[in-house]
Amino acid sequence: MLWLYLHFPHLVLDHIRRTREDQGALVVVEGSGQKVIQACPEARSQGIRSGMRLKTAISLAPDLGMVRADETQEARILEDQARWLYRYAAHIVLVPPDGLLAEIGSLQKLYGGLPAVWQTVEQGLNERQLNAWIGIGYTPLAARLIARAGKGECTADKGHIQRNLSQMPLLAAEFNEKACTRLQRLGLNTLGEVFELPPGELARRLSPELLAYIQKIQGTRPDPRTPWQPPHSFRQQADFVQEIEHTQGLLFPLQRMLAELEEDLCWRQQDTDSLRLVLRHRHSEPTRLQIRTSGPEHRADHFLNLIRLRLEQHSLSAPVISMVLLVKRFLSREAPSGQDLLGETQDLNEAWHTLISRLQARLGDQALRQLSPQADHRPERAWSASEVLRKTGTPLVPAAELPRRPLWLLKGPQPLTEAPVTWFSGPERISGGWWDGQRVHRDYYIAQLNSGQLAWVFRDAREGWFVHGWFG
């Protein structure tokens, strides 16, 4: 098996830098806030080194952006990287805090050789503006050591890899400190010299664990790794160095997140109709927004338009420190076709979804309603309003057998205040509802009022007169 190892020397920095519009100096400081752990190229050019005290760093670069190291955040960012790498390789192993392993031996045929695999991965890294050192080896540990030493080469030649490993100094081989000193006292300086020692001697003089480690590098002892399984949902997070106070500032990072979503949906061959956006604040509860489209959708610019509309309506309650985009609902995607059976073009269908989504985003889901008749004798229950859905293929049968009803129904019966001028038809007795407690017992008439309006009036069981509709 051939392994490819990606070592991210400053993953957190990369992650934060790409959500920023300005590219100022940026460092990651350790949990206690005393020391600089990682420094971006801009910071390094100003003389900041990792391991430096934070005070010194600030005096070197007064407008330094700082991020505190956080293990859970690092783990999450690493998993984000595994997610895109999963598109290229099936067998992926997370090596926290900053490494990813991928089995590429089986991919060579698919991609047409090792250089093509290498190129694909490099391109993926470039697109995401990530810095990573790549290493290839026949064991996971060998690939890791080569990558971390920055000696990665695009070759599958066993001898070459072995030579590379052998020349590696002991310090780079990640032995623990005690073992390293002991080996150096024995006069050994490179990994190759350790490989040449007989295994029995090694175990006796040093420790069985060290022998196991060396054998795992060489591949003479199995080193099983559990493959990573991608989650079924989509999740992207952007963390901000400077808090964002205006919704406008959220759009830039959103663009990139939505582009990732579009790509992810493309790979899944699926669409979605609901996005969740969580805006985290420093001191208050996070703001949760649900963005819904009226139909399956996967295009980033469409989502962005809807979110922009939504954010225009929604002013931020507090500055935002991080933003999470979540998608849990996936729908199967229909292949685009020129025209469906009813002669309805795709364009019209799409325009419909665009319009309805826009309206819903600004007015809320409840503002848009579709009507349908219901099978009930009581006029107020003979119709219902439901959420708007695109329905096609229900050819309309003119329902002439339905009774004559007015086009306007009042929201509730209004008392009749004047005597109608003319009576036309009636009475039509409507009685029912004893089964659900909403009893109705009325005689309906059609009558013309003084104003010329044609009304649907009724007299109920208590002899009261009401207008229930207008013949518009």
Next chain:
Amino acid sequence: MSELLNTLMQDARVWQGHRHTQTTQPAEPTGYQVLDNQLGGLGWPRGALSECLLDAPGIGELHLLLPLMQRVCGEGKSVFWLNPPHTPYAPALAREGVNLDQVVLIHTEDEGDFLWTLENCLRSPVTGLVMAWPGKLASREVRRLQLAAEAGSNVCVLFRERRYAEQNSPAALRLELEPGEQQDLKVNVLKRRGSWPGQRCSLAMAQRADLSFRETTRVVRGPWSGSTG
């Protein structure tokens, strides 16, 4: 005459009041031959605003639009009802052959939302007809809607109170609606494009309550007198 006016005259781009030129603006027939004739054989203008001015609902104003509604739904386009004063009654619409899948009811909270929604509906190619009941509209806002309507080539009918008849409006067609004696609808053309307004006609609307046979004696007794004494 000035040079400019001469060229305009030569291109026949000056409308002269004494000539009734046939205009060729896009329009949808109303479905009522009498009214179409009064409107120069055209009907509801497309890509422009129309206004119906009336005092109270229930005089046949929806039936005036029903033929267009049926046609638009049949073509698979949508009919939007924006802020109607009452509930459009689904069983009655279904009985009239309106495909309810194409009918979308929208309620907006404030004026800004109303204008924004109307504009969006008008600009969309899926829209066939927009019926809107605005509360109060400034002349400037009507102008804005007129521009939106021009962008979309849809029919847009605003239902407004009759007192606005005195106000001028950029709408392309303005009809004043009044109930007639025989349950009919009297239409008074206040403004139309391409010709003088002032035409009047009366449309029979008694069929909206199955009253076409004028059989007033069908109700044996007005029960009203019995109940009120």
